[in-house]
Amino acid sequence: MEKKIILRDDEMPRQWYNVVPDIPNGLLPPLDPETKEPMGPEKLGAVFPMGLLEQEMSTTRYIDIPEEVLDIYKIWRPVPLVRATNLEKALGTKAKIFFKNEGVSPVGSHKANSAVPQAYYNMKEGVKRLSTETGAGQWGSALSFATSKFGLECKVYMVRVSFEQKPYRKSMMQTFGAQIVASPSEETRTGRKILAEFPDTPGSLGIAISEALEDAAGREDTKYALGSVLNHVCIHQSIIGLETKKQLEIAGEYPDVVIGCCGGGSNFAGIAAPFIPDYLSGKKIRFVGVEPSSCPSLTMGRLAYDFGDVAQTTPLLYMYTLGHDFIPPGIHAGGLRYHGMSPIISALVRENIIEPMKVHQLECFEAGVLFARTEGIIPAPETCHAIRAAIIEATREPDKKQTILFNFSGHGLIDMASYDKFFAGDLHNYDYPEEAIARSMANLPKI
Amino acid sequence: MEKKIILRDDEMPRQWYNVVPDIPNGLLPPLDPETKEPMGPEKLGAVFPMGLLEQEMSTTRYIDIPEEVLDIYKIWRPVPLVRATNLEKALGTKAKIFFKNEGVSPVGSHKANSAVPQAYYNMKEGVKRLSTETGAGQWGSALSFATSKFGLECKVYMVRVSFEQKPYRKSMMQTFGAQIVASPSEETRTGRKILAEFPDTPGSLGIAISEALEDAAGREDTKYALGSVLNHVCIHQSIIGLETKKQLEIAGEYPDVVIGCCGGGSNFAGIAAPFIPDYLSGKKIRFVGVEPSSCPSLTMGRLAYDFGDVAQTTPLLYMYTLGHDFIPPGIHAGGLRYHGMSPIISALVRENIIEPMKVHQLECFEAGVLFARTEGIIPAPETCHAIRAAIIEATREPDKKQTILFNFSGHGLIDMASYDKFFAGDLHNYDYPEEAIARSMANLPKI
The missing domain is CATH 3.40.50.1100 (Rossmann fold)
Structure with a gap:
């Protein structure tokens, strides 16, 4: 079979997918930080344009991608779906591992x-x-x-x-x-x-x-x-999963598990959400959201209304949170250092559709180095978290025939200083003490 | 028409092309630095394996790419051929500009x-x-x-x-x-x-x-x-031009001019050589090799036998050279700071098949910034030279309908310090004084 599955420009999806109407029991609305009442587009309109607010509030499943946006996407999209054959060999696994290479964008990531x-x-x-x-x-x-x-x-x-x-x-x-x-x-x-x-x-x-x-x-x-967290961002990122579905179909494959790293949640929502309707129709498929042990909002946080920022100026979002004044340690996956989580991902965790997983920093860098030496591409520290989880899934039962899909959210070429510190032995693992999390969560706003 | 022309894995060429047998009047052999006699594989075998030496000496037009090499190429190849529509608009030209994006390789360049x-x-x-x-x-x-x-x-x-x-x-x-x-x-x-x-x-x-x-x-x-200069390196790089020919055929296009930057010459040989047989069969096509004004081997050097290194330990190569002890100023396109030039490119310049062009550093960075802001990809400083030449060709007669092809040899994400210096006004243009070149050329070995 082919190493990469490639789509031509005219095979790129022309609509984004919005998972919101498919979330069992739905989403709770954002609240006004002052009145604590549901917040409509009129007030949010001060900082966001209506085109995006409509998407933020939308319950439509498919949303047309404007021609002007498609034209720019075509600079780098569709992006390859690659079979990590060399990684599979190195792991001695019978699992097939596929990754969607978002690192080929002009800025090196899905953003x-x-x-x-x-x-x-x-x-x-x-x-x-x-x-x-x-x-x-x-x-x-x-x-x-x-x-x-x-x-x-x-x-x-x-x-x-x-x-x-x-x-x-x-x-x-x-x-x-x-x-x-x-x-x-x-x-x-x-x-x-x-x-x-x-x-x-x-x-x-x-x-x-x-x-x-x-x-x-x-x-x-x-x-x-x-750049993350909000519904409209997750909608835009659905292009990742929509392309991947087409590519897997060409390859005659279907994933048993879909994996992505979770900071604000948008890259994982992007690859996972388009598979949710299949799951809801009874297809057997798992979704694994991977977060750092040092900032474990999904695995150790609480589902509650909280602010998106320390200064308490954003709308209140209903999400898994460690508390808006939680300060994670300075791990090198800066994109995963966020106290909260996208309301969409949070709701899918609440519904037991997404399984959260936390991993330590050092094993993530080890996974990244193995990936670089086998598949040739140096991953961003954030992406190393998804790779680590893919390795865990592929080696737990190495003889199990299964198909693992993860999102390669970005390359690490502009963040090599983190690898330097890893090789120099200057990085450490962090398990955030439960008391510290409890302290920060005591400051959640009272609704 | 499509923004990008993509080949699937199974459309990747399975042979490299060797231009040597097609060079009118051929190449002169490398000489032993001690005896000044033609140097055979037995002596070169101390530093190179026979598989590469056979290619170095080969006069066969097409050479099979081993399966194991194809397997690794497939991590990133075939690479996209992209139409620079946004750059065309910004220039107000009727020319079509295509670039082959070698920047998508795991290390960011054609190397x-x-x-x-x-x-x-x-x-x-x-x-x-x-x-x-x-x-x-x-x-x-x-x-x-x-x-x-x-x-x-x-x-x-x-x-x-x-x-x-x-x-x-x-x-x-x-x-x-x-x-x-x-x-x-x-x-x-x-x-x-x-x-x-x-x-x-x-x-x-x-x-x-x-x-x-x-x-x-x-x-x-x-x-x-x-990594450059030698015949076997140019042969390997021919994959660039071979893919491009297939892609242009799909697009129904043929280039009027093919452009690449020239340091040791391998990326330009890679995109240009596969078009040489068409040229020799009477097809109207120009080849433009672009070098920095600060290191102008093709435009101001001499075609002569010279050493590849300062210490005079390499075989003598017949090439355009500024003299093996020529020290170019510290321009930021480090890959173009070489005193000599691939014997293949040198012979094609001698035969008036390739036109050399020299350009200044500052106008290259200006071209690179324009490219980044239109096509979205930040080019390596070396690649900026090819972009500058493409802009010159596209704007000389802006109403002329023509097709310009250049090799986008690599992205600049790991060399951003050069752009910083450019924006800070710390970079300058250099025209190397003819006396300095003459002084260095006086030290060419006597053959």
């Missing part, structure tokens, strides 16, 4: 799948400028790329510690024409307040979100963009 | 196309370990990847200045399991001698080649590998 439509809908409604935050830098690079395609300005608040440690990410965004500032910055009220109190703070995603939101709220020409 | 067969033929003949040099790091990463696939050890002598400035390249090689040392090193006679005399030297490709050769000559289990 571009949502950045492009987000920039598009904003452009279409006359927005001139987008503000956003970025932690590890994957989302910031993707939005910088996407805004450059639609002639929008882009302002990225980049968590200070990443701003200093990841100069290549900053350079990428600059090359695409974006403006980047270390967060906390002197440019917002929130930033100035925090700097006055903690001049040496390394920053956090929570602070950066607050700054980007304040920026968008304060300017007529600007809206805000978020 | 893997030759690294894989080189590792394979060495493995097949029982070699346990390969030594090589690397400047910018592209070749060293590619060989590290390839040796990891065939269970060989790999030792990379990396020019010290790059070793210090490009930590991510070093990390990549380490992840693939290679050993890397800054050159000059304490590990070879040549290295120790130079360090004793110049303890602060930044190193050079010439020194690193000498160290890698000394390493291979001194150990029974070790052979040497070179």
Whole structure:
């Protein structure tokens, strides 16, 4: 059989899939952070364009992908589905392992799948400028790329510690024409307040979100963009799973298990959601969402309404959370360091459709190195989590004939410093103490 | 029409093309550096395996690609041929611009196309370990990847200045399991001698080649590998042009001009050579080889026998050269900083089949930024040279309907520091003074 299954441009799906109407018992609506009442599009419209809000609230299963978005997707999509034959051999497993290679995007990760439509809908409604935050830098690079395609300005608040440690990410965004500032910055009220109190703070995603939101709220020409968690982001990412289904059909295969790493949840939702209708029709298929032991929202968090940021300015989302003031240790998979989880993934865990799994940092890097030396592609630290889980599944019963599918969410070429630290023995495993999680969860908002 | 033309795995060419028998007036043989007599495989066999030497000397047009090499090529090949529609729009040209995206390889460049067969033929003949040099790091990463696939050890002598400035390249090689040392090193006679005399030297490709050769000559289990210049490397790279021809046929297109950047010449030979038989049969097609003004071997050098390294240890090659002791300024396209040029490209320039063109560094980075903001992919500094030439061709007569093809030899995600310097205004143009070139050329060996 073929090593890769490739789709031609005209075989790319022309609609996204929205899993929301298929979630048993549905989703609870976001709440207004002040009134604690369900929040409608009118108030959210201050920071998001209507085109995206309609998707956020949508209960339609299939949503047309605009031609202009398809045109840009075609720069790199459809992306290959690859059989990890060399990894299988190295593991001595009878399982077939397939991975969807989202690393071939111009910015090296799946984040571009949502950045492009987000920039598009904003452009279409006359927005001139987008503000956003970025932690590890994957989302910031993707939005910088996407805004450059639609002639929008882009302002990225980049968590200070990443701003200093990841100069290549900053350079990428600059090359695409974006403006980047270390967060906390002197440019917002929130930033100035925090700097006055903690001049040496390394920053956090929570602070950066607050700054980007304040920026968008304060300017007529600007809206805000978020790279994960929300429904519309998960909808855009469904292109991953929709393509994969077509490719598996060509290969005459069907997965026994679908695996993805979970930070905010969008890449996993992207590969898994399009298989949910089959599951609901009785097909035997498992879904495994993999999170770091150091930030175990699905395995140790609580399903509750919580804020998306430390400053408590976002709408309240009903999700698995460790508490909005939970600060995970500085593990190297920066994209997985988020206290909450997409409401869609949370609901599918609640319904026992998705099985959460937590893994340790060191075994993830070991898995990543094995993958690089067998399949040739160096994975992003986040992606190593999915690979680790695929290895666990493939070796638990090595003689079992099964088909394992995981999402290769991005390559690690711009994050090699993490591998350096791994080889130098400077990385450690973290199991977050239950007391610390309990302490943070005591601060959940009272609904 | 489609944005990308994609081939499926089973459409990948199964033979390489060797242009040597089609070069009018042929090639002159390499000479023994001591006797100045033509050099046969017996002496070269000390550093290269017979499988590669047979290709080096071959006058066969088509050479089978071993199954084991095809299997690894399939990790990323066939690679897309993409129409640069967004760049065309930005330029306001009626030309169609196509690029072959070699940046999707696991190491981000075309270098893997030759690294894989080189590792394979060495493995097949029982070699346990390969030594090589690397400047910018592209070749060293590619060989590290390839040796990891065939269970060989790999030792990379990396020019010290790059070793210090490009930590991510070093990390990549380490992840693939290679050993890397800054050159000059304490590990070879040549290295120790130079360090004793110049303890602060930044190193050079010439020194690193000498160290890698000394390493291979001194150990029974070790052979040497070179990433460009030689015939067998150009043969391996022909996969680029062979795939492209198939893809253009699917698109119903034929190029009026084929463009590539030229350092040692292998990526340009790879895309151009498979079109040479058409040219010789009377097809109207131009070939443009692009080099930096700071290292203008084709446009200002001389066609003569010269050494491949500063230490005068390699065979003498008949090629366009600026003199083996020519030291180009530290431009950021490290892959183009070589005093010589592949004998194959040199002969095709001599026959007026290839037109050489030189371009300045700053206009290349400008072209690269425009490409990133239109087509979304950040090019390697070397690749920016090909893009610049494509832009020149497309805008000279913007209303002319023509088809331009260039090789996108690699992405720039691991070399973003060069873009930083460009944006900071720290880069400059260099026109190498004719006296300096004349001085270096006065030292050509007397044949």
